[in-house]
Amino acid sequence: MRYPFCPKCGGRLRLNENNETSKPPICTSCGFIFYKNPTAGVAVLVLRDGKVLLGKRRRGYSYEGLWCVPCGHVEWEEDVNDAATREFKEETGLTVDITSVYTVTSNYGERFIGTGFHKPAAQSVLIWYFGKIIGGQLAAGDDLEEVKFFSYSELPVLAFPTHEFVLNKLRDDHFLE
Ligand SMILES: [Zn+2]
Structure with a gap:
């Protein structure tokens, strides 16, 4: 995961339950999904x-x-x-x-x-x-x-x-x- 913090609220980003790096991280504070695409x-x-x-x-x-x-x-x-x-x-x-x-x-x-x-x-x-x-x-x-x-x-x-x-x-x- 390249970015530790949410760009919307500054909260901590986390990966999904299975730690799949192919899926986007989610903000633990506001729920923002940090989509990353090529x-x-x-x-x-x-x-x-x-x-x-x-x-x-x-x-x-x-x-x-x-x-x-x-x-x-x-x-x-x-x-x-x-x-x-x-x-x-x-x-x-x-x-x-x-x-x-x-x-x-x-x-x-x-x-x-x-x-x-x-x-x-x-x-x-x-x-x-x-x-x-x-x-x-x-x-x-x-x-x-x-x-x-x-x-x-x-x-x-x-x-x-x-x-x-x-x-x-x-x-x-x-x-x-
Ligand atoms: Zn957030």
């Missing part, structure tokens, strides 16, 4: 000649020096598709049209147990879009310091196993050469 993230896959656009994470940011597909969090009240185009623009300088959803992953899913990216405490669901470039100039920004297209055989060391999983899937589906 957060939503977005990533945009832009392909060109069988290569995918990746970014190198900037010094001073988490996972610095490692590469990933441009991605980020959906903000409160933000449309999920707008979040995808906003994050991509901030990180790569490029404007994209979202063309379709490719796949969806969760960083706490069973397939990631033992990878170091199985995060029971910071759970997120990542929506992977295909995007088509419609404008802008390729330039790294925000938490990225370099952006570049890679073929599958040239892939650099990746920051996240979920990204590795999706890039493998792209190869298996013949999008990435």
Whole structure:
């Protein structure tokens, strides 16, 4: 349980009788149920000649020096598709049209147990879009310091196993050469 106190009244939160961490804690004073849900993230896959656009994470940011597909969090009240185009623009300088959803992953899913990216405490669901470039100039920004297209055989060391999983899937589906 990440939070000991009720955000409504400051009372003590407790787990349910069976101590199940998958269930929300309950306030012992006011009965408020502290629902906790995974957060939503977005990533945009832009392909060109069988290569995918990746970014190198900037010094001073988490996972610095490692590469990933441009991605980020959906903000409160933000449309999920707008979040995808906003994050991509901030990180790569490029404007994209979202063309379709490719796949969806969760960083706490069973397939990631033992990878170091199985995060029971910071759970997120990542929506992977295909995007088509419609404008802008390729330039790294925000938490990225370099952006570049890679073929599958040239892939650099990746920051996240979920990204590795999706890039493998792209190869298996013949999008990435
Ligand atoms: Zn309370």
